[in-house]
Amino acid sequence: MRKLLSRFRYHIAIFFAVIGPGFITAVVDNDSGGIITYSDAGARFGYLPLWTLLPITLLLIITQEMCSRMGAVTGKGLSDLIREEFGLRITFLLMALLVLVNLTNVMSEFAGIASSLGLFGMSKYITVPLAAMAVWFLVVKGNYQSVEKICLFACVVYITYVISGFLVKPDWKEAAIYSVKPVLMLEPSYIYMLLGMVGTTIAPWMQFYLQAAVVEKGITAKEYAQSRIEVIVGCFMTSVIAFFIIVACAGAIYSVAPKPIEDAADAAKALKPFGQYAFLLFSAGLFNASIFAACILPLSTAYSVCEGLGFEAGVSKRLREAPIFYFLYTLLIVVGAGVILIPHFPLVRMILLSQVLNGVLLPFVLIFMIKLINKHDLMGEWVNPRWFNVVSWSTVVIIIGLTLAWIGVSMRGMQ
Amino acid sequence: MQPFGRARAAPRTGVRMGENLLYFTELLSMPVLDLKGRRIGRVKDAALVPLVNASRIDRLLMGGGDAWLTIRYDQVGSISLEKGISLSDEKLVPYHDDEYMLRIARDLLDQQIIDVTGRKVVRVTDVTFGIVNDGVRDTLTVLDIDIGVRSIFRRLFQGVLPPRWIRRLQQPIPPNSIRWEFANVVEPDPLRRLRLNISYQKLEQMHPADLADIVEDLSPAEREAIFETIDSEAAADALSEVEDPKMQASILEALEPEKAADIVEEMAPDEAADILSELQAETSEEILDEMDSAPKTEVRELLEFKEDTAGGMMNTEYVALHHNATVTDALAALKGNEDLLEGLNTLFLVDGDEKLVAAIPLARLFLASGNARLQDLAAETLVQVNVDEKQDRVTELFDKYNLLTLPVVDEDGKLAGVVTADDIISLLRQK
Numbered sequence: 032m033r034k035l036l037s038r039f040r041y042h043i044a045i046f047f048a049v050i051g052p053g054f055i056t057a058v059v060d061n062d063s064g065g066i067i068t069y070s071d072a073g074a075r076f077g078y079l080p081l082w083t084l085l086p087i088t089l090l091l092i093i094t095q096e097m098c099s100r101m102g103a104v105t106g107k108g109l110s111d112l113i114r115e116e117f118g119l120r121i122t123f124l125l126m127a128l129l130v131l132v133n134l135t136n137v138m139s140e141f142a143g144i145a146s147s148l149g150l151f152g153m154s155k156y157i158t159v160p161l162a163a164m165a166v167w168f169l170v171v172k173g174n175y176q177s178v179e180k181i182c183l184f185a186c187v188v189y190i191t192y193v194i195s196g197f198l199v200k201p202d203w204k205e206a207a208i209y210s211v212k213p214v215l216m217l218e219p220s221y222i223y224m225l226l227g228m229v230g231t232t233i234a235p236w237m238q239f240y241l242q243a244a245v246v247e248k249g250i251t252a253k254e255y256a257q258s259r260i261e262v263i264v265g266c267f268m269t270s271v272i273a274f275f276i277i278v279a280c281a282g283a284i285y286s287v288a289p290k291p292i293e294d295a296a297d298a299a300k301a302l303k304p305f306g307q308y309a310f311l312l313f314s315a316g317l318f319n320a321s322i323f324a325a326c327i328l329p330l331s332t333a334y335s336v337c338e339g340l341g342f343e344a345g346v347s348k349r350l351r352e353a354p355i356f357y358f359l360y361t362l363l364i365v366v367g368a369g370v371i372l373i374p375h376f377p378l379v380r381m382i383l384l385s386q387v388l389n390g391v392l393l394p395f396v397l398i399f400m401i402k403l404i405n406k407h408d409l410m411g412e413w414v415n416p417r418w419f420n421v422v423s424w425s426t427v428v429i430i431i432g433l434t435l436a437w438i439g440v441s442m443r444g445m446q
Numbered sequence: 447m448q449p450f451g452r453a454r455a456a457p458r459t460g461v462r463m464g465e466n467l468l469y470f471t472e473l474l475s476m477p478v479l480d481l482k483g484r485r486i487g488r489v490k491d492a493a494l495v496p497l498v499n500a501s502r503i504d505r506l507l508m509g510g511g512d513a514w515l516t517i518r519y520d521q522v523g524s525i526s527l528e529k530g531i532s533l534s535d536e537k538l539v540p541y542h543d544d545e546y547m548l549r550i551a552r553d554l555l556d557q558q559i560i561d562v563t564g565r566k567v568v569r570v571t572d573v574t575f576g577i578v579n580d581g582v583r584d585t586l587t588v589l590d591i592d593i594g595v596r597s598i599f600r601r602l603f604q605g606v607l608p609p610r611w612i613r614r615l616q617q618p619i620p621p622n623s624i625r626w627e628f629a630n631v632v633e634p635d636p637l638r639r640l641r642l643n644i645s646y647q648k649l650e651q652m653h654p655a656d657l658a659d660i661v662e663d664l665s666p667a668e669r670e671a672i673f674e675t676i677d678s679e680a681a682a683d684a685l686s687e688v689e690d691p692k693m694q695a696s697i698l699e700a701l702e703p704e705k706a707a708d709i710v711e712e713m714a715p716d717e718a719a720d721i722l723s724e725l726q727a728e729t730s731e732e733i734l735d736e737m738d739s740a741p742k743t744e745v746r747e748l749l750e751f752k753e754d755t756a757g758g759m760m761n762t763e764y765v766a767l768h769h770n771a772t773v774t775d776a777l778a779a780l781k782g783n784e785d786l787l788e789g790l791n792t793l794f795l796v797d798g799d800e801k802l803v804a805a806i807p808l809a810r811l812f813l814a815s816g817n818a819r820l821q822d823l824a825a826e827t828l829v830q831v832n833v834d835e836k837q838d839r840v841t842e843l844f845d846k847y848n849l850l851t852l853p854v855v856d857e858d859g860k861l862a863g864v865v866t867a868d869d870i871i872s873l874l875r876q877k
Contacts, residue, residue, distance in 0.1 A: 105665060106664075106665030106666040106667070107665050111558075114556050114569065115556050115557060118555075118556055119556060119571060119598065119601040119602070120601065120602060123598070123602060249690060249692050249693050249696065251666060251696055340569075340598060341568060341569030341570075341571060341593060341598075343566070355595075
C-alpha cells in the first residue's frame with residue numbers, strides 16, 4: 032500500500048514538473064466563462080459552432096506564442112512594454128478598459144461559484160462571501176502555490192466531458208462536417224455567441240497573465256523552444272475540452288430541444304449519462320474552474336495595472352508599501368462578489384456577457400501586441416515572421432468586424 | 447560654445463511661489479519665441495549631456511516646419527509658464543541624433559530607473575525642473591524624478607487642461623518624487639553607458655540584499671549591465687543574495703567568463719559551488735578556468751559533493767587551530783582572517799592528523815585570560831557530521847542542538863568544512 036502511495040506521489044511529481052506557464056494558462060482558460068459559453072453554444076446551435084474551434088485554436092496559439100516570446104526575450108510584462116513604448120495615456124486607457132472587462136470576468140467567476148454550489152441548494156448569500164474571503168486570504172496570506180496545485184489536479188474533472196461526449200451518442204458525422212464547414216448567419220444571437228467563443232478562449236487578461244508568468248519563471252530566449260511546445264500543447268488541450276463540451280451539449284440538449292442555457296442545472300444536463308452523479312461532477316468542475324480563476328484573475332489584473340502605471344505590486348509587499356495594488360485587488364474581489372449578491376441577478380447571462388466583452392476588448396490588446404513584437408530594437412531576431420502578422424492582423428479586422436456587426440444587427444433589431 | 451557676451455538677458459517678470467519650478471509635461475509643446483516675440487515652433491523634447499553637466503538641460507529640441515531644430519541652453523533668454531521660451535539667439539541648427547544626449551522624453555519618461563535611496567526600481571512619470579536665472583539667462587536643471595499619482599494626473603491632463611489649472615488641481619495629491627542625484631538610469635548598452643556617463647557606483651554602497659531585490663525587478667539585459675559594471679566584490683555579495691538559483695545562474699551565464707570568474711572568486715566557496723552547479727558543465731568549466739588557482743581548487747572540491755549532502759552544503763570558511771593552542775594564539779589567528787570575522791561564531795581544534803577534536807564558541811574567548819588553553823573552553827558536546835550526511839539530517843541537527851555552525855568531517859574524521867545557520871535558513875525558505 033505504501034509503495035503504491037509513493038508511486039502515486041511520484042506520478043504527481045512528474046505531472047507538476049512538466050507544468051509551466053503555458054499549461055496553467057490553458058487550464059485557467061476553461062474557467063466558468065468557458066464552460067458556460069461552450070455549453071450555451073452547443074445547447075443552442077448544436078454542432079454548428081464547432082467550425083470556429085479550428086481558427087480559434089490557431090489564433091490562440093499565435094497570441095499565446097507571441098506573449099510568451101515577448102516575455103522570454105524582453106524579460107518584461109506586457110503592460111510594462113506598452114507603457115515603455117506607447118506612453119502613459121494609452122497605457123492608462125487600456126488599463127482602465129482591462130479593469131472594467133476583468134471586473135465582469137471576476138463577477139462571472141463568482142457567478143460560477145454561486146451557480147455550482149446552488150445546484151445543491153446552497154444559498155449564494157453564504158457561498159459567495161465565503162468564497163470571496165477565502166480567495167482574498169489564500170492569495171494574500173496563505174499559500175497560493177499549493178492551491179494552484181490542487182486546482183490543476185482537480186481539472187481532471189474535465190475528462191468527464193470527453194466521456195460524456197461519447198456516451199450521449201452524438202451524431203459524429205454531423206459533428207465532423209460542421210467542424211470544418213463554416214456557417215455564417217447575420218443573427219444577433221449567433222454573432223453574440225461567436226464573439227463570446229473568441230473572447231472566452233482568447234481572453235485579453237490571459238495574455239497579460241501568461242507573459243507575466245513567463246517573466247516570473249525566468250524563461251530566457253534560449254530556453255524558449257521548450258515553452259513554445261508547452262504553449263501549443265496547452266492550446267490544443269483547451270480546444271479539445273471545448274470541442275467535447277459543445278458536442279456533449281449538442282448531443283444531450285440540442286438534439287432533444289434547442290434551448291439557451293438559463294442556469295447551471297441546464298448546463299449540467301450535458302453530463303446526464305453519468306446519471307445521478309451528473310450534478311455532482313458538473314458542480315465540482317464548475318466550482319473548481321471558478322475558484323481557480325477567481326484566485327488568478329484579480330491578482331493578475333492588479334499586477335498588470337500597477338506595473339503599467341508604475342506602482343509597487345506583489346503579495347510579498349506589505350500593505351503600506353503597495354497600497355494601490357492591494358486596493359485594486361480587494362476592490363475587484365469585493366465588487367465582483369458583491370454584484371452577484373443582488374437578488375435575482377442573472378448569473379448565467381452575466382457570465383456570457385463578460386466573455387463577449389472579452390471578445391470586444393481582444394483586438395485592441397492584439398494591436399498593441401503585434402506592434403510591440405515587430406519592434407526590432409525590442410525583439411531583435413525574434414520579431415514576428417510575416418505570416419504571423421498576416422494572421423494576427425486579419426484576426427483584428429475580423430473581430431472588430433464581428434463587434435460592429437453585432438452592434439449593427441442588434442440596433443436594427445431594436446428599432 | 448557660444449561666447450556669453452552674445453546672449454541677451456531677458457528680464458524676468460513676476461516671480462511667485464513655485465514659479466521657479468517647471469514640469470516636463472509643461473515644457474513639452476511649450477511655444478518657442480524668436481527675438482521679435484514671434485512663435486517659431488514648439489518644444490518636442492529636452493536633453494542632458496551628462497558628460498558636460500549631470501543635471502543642466504543642455505539642449506531643447508524644437509519642432510517647427512519639417513525638421514527638428516536644436517536650441518542650446520545658451521541660446522535661451524527666458525523661460526516662463528505663461529510666455530513660453532524666448533530665445534536670445536535664433537541661429538538654430540537642425541537636430542541630428544547625438545549619442546551623447548540623454549533625451550528626457552525618449553530615454554527617461556516611462557522607463558524604469560533605480561531609486562538609490564528608496565532602494566527600489568521605479569518608473570518615471572514626469573520630471574521636475576528648476577528654472578535657474580544667472581542674471582543672463584534662464585537655465586533648466588533637473589531636480590526630481592516624479593513617480594506618484596500626482597505625476598500621473600499631470601500626464602493624463604497635459605494638453606487637455608491649462609497648466610495653471612493642473613497645478614492647482616494637483617495640490618491635494620501628495621507628491622512622490624526622488625532627487626535626481628539619487629536616480630540611476632539603467633542602460634544595457636555599454637558604449638552608450640560610457641557616452642552618457644552612467645555608472646553604478648552608488649549601487650555598490652547599498653546593502654547587497656537591497657541590490658539583489660532591485661536586480662530581481664529588472665529585465666535580464668539590465669541585470670547583466672549592472673553586474674558587468676559594479677566591482678566584483680559588490681557583485682558577488684549581491685549575487686549570493688539573489689533568491690532564485692536559476693536567476694543567479696543566468697546572470698553568470700550572460701557575463702564574460704573573466705568577469706564571472708572575478709565575481710565567483712569573491713563569493714563564499716560553498717555559494718560559488720552552488721551557483722556553478724546550476725550552470726551547464728561547459729559554462730562552469732569556462733568560468734573555473736578563468737579563476738585563480740587557490741579559490742578554484744576549493745570550489746572544485748566542493749563541486750564534487752552531491753548537492754543534497756552535508757558536503758554539498760558546507761563551505762570552507764572556518765578557522766581551525768591546533769588542540770594545544772591558547773587564547774592568544776586564537777586571537778592571532780583571527781587577526782590573520784579578518785575577512786571571515788563577520789559570520790564567524792565558532793573556532794575548531796584539530797589534532798596532529800587534522801582530525802577534529804573540539805569546537806569553541808567564539809564568545810567564550812572574551813571571558814578567558816590570554817594564556818588559557820582553548821581546550822578548556824570547548825563546548826561540552828561536539829556535534830559533527832560526515833560529508834555524506836543527508837540534507838534533512840543536517841537540518842534536524844541544527845534544530846535539535848540549536849547550532850549556528852556545524853563542522854563537517856571526511857571519512858578519516860578530518861575537518862572538511864562547516865555548514866552555517868544562514869545556509870539552513872535559505873534552504874528551508876526554498877522548500
